Amino acid sequence: MLTASLSVEKSAVWVLAGSVDQIALGQGRCFVAGKRKIALFRLRNGEIYALDAVCPHREGPLAEGVIGNGTVVCPLHGYRFSLRDGHGVDNHSAVNSYPVATRAGMIYVRLPGTA
Ligand code: FES
Numbered sequence: 001m002l003t004a005s006l007s008v009e010k011s012a013v014w015v016l017a018g019s020v021d022q023i024a025l026g027q028g029r030c031f032v033a034g035k036r037k038i039a040l041f042r043l044r045n046g047e048i049y050a051l052d053a054v055c056p057h058r059e060g061p062l063a064e065g066v067i068g069n070g071t072v073v074c075p076l077h078g079y080r081f082s083l084r085d086g087h088g089v090d091n092h093s094a095v096n097s098y099p100v101a102t103r104a105g106m107i108y109v110r111l112p113g114t115a
Pocket of ligand 1 (some may be wrong): 074076078
């Protein structure tokens with residue numbers, strides 16, 4: 001178990017996702033990194049979160065969801081997911097969440113190297 005976790009950590013890479021200014025405050029935006037679609041969310045307090053962009057229910061576009069109270073609401077059927085860890089708030093689904101860092105106005109997302 002520990003070995004597998006270390007392996008994932010070693011293969012993780014920081015990917016440039018764009019500039020902070022490309023995401024309006026209180027909004028989400030989708031970006032593609034390899035085969036992954038990542039939804040970035042910029043809260044009004046400046047925090048930025050990254051989740052898988054595709055809802056596990058019926059593939060709704062999570063980047064277009066409404067954010068608030070630490071969650072994003074899927075625009076198709078209303079499933080809510082925690083912005084911090086991707087767990088379903090009122091459902092048994094979950095999406096992957098990814099570490100985010102900002103530097104000089106740019107957003108970087110740490111993704112598994114197998115993306
Ligand atoms: S597709 Fe997201 S809740 Fe149904």
